[in-house]
Amino acid sequence: MEGTLPLIEKIIARKKEDREQERLRVLAIAIDALKTVAQRFAVSEAYISGSLCKPGRFHAYSDIHIAVSGLTTQNYFTFMAAMQDMLPIQVEVIEIKNCRFADKIIENGIKVF
Numbered sequence: 492m493e494g495t496l497p498l499i500e501k502i503i504a505r506k507k508e509d510r511e512q513e514r515l516r517v518l519a520i521a522i523d524a525l526k527t528v529a530q531r532f533a534v535s536e537a538y539i540s541g542s543l544c545k546p547g548r549f550h551a552y553s554d555i556h557i558a559v560s561g562l563t564t565q566n567y568f569t570f571m572a573a574m575q576d577m578l579p580i581q582v583e584v585i586e587i588k589n590c591r592f593a594d595k596i597i598e599n600g601i602k603v604f
Contacts, residue, residue: 514549524574
């Protein structure tokens with residue numbers, strides 16, 4: 492059939508579309524969870540970074556990278572556990588002030604607040 496993609500290309504395109512829809516779904520959940528949980532911990536600034544931020548980079552083994560300002564050493568793990576409880580995939584949390592690549596997160600990440 493002229494003008495149609497071979498079956499394998501259609502399958503690949505469909506999987507890519509599905510991954511993008513999943514990325515957008517997880518991103519929306521992550522933003523909502525971050526706004527909710529951060530209020531309990533006096534987080535002053537928050538970013539989502541990594542594969543969740545860019546179309547085409549999210550995959551089945553992606554995790555959520557969250558960078559924040561305002562966490563104390565005492566509430567870091569409690570915050571991370573609260574985030575993990577609300578999210579469908581693994582979470583990594585970093586404190587911006589302790590991150591050697593904070594400038595890249597601020598430049599390329601999604602600022603939630």
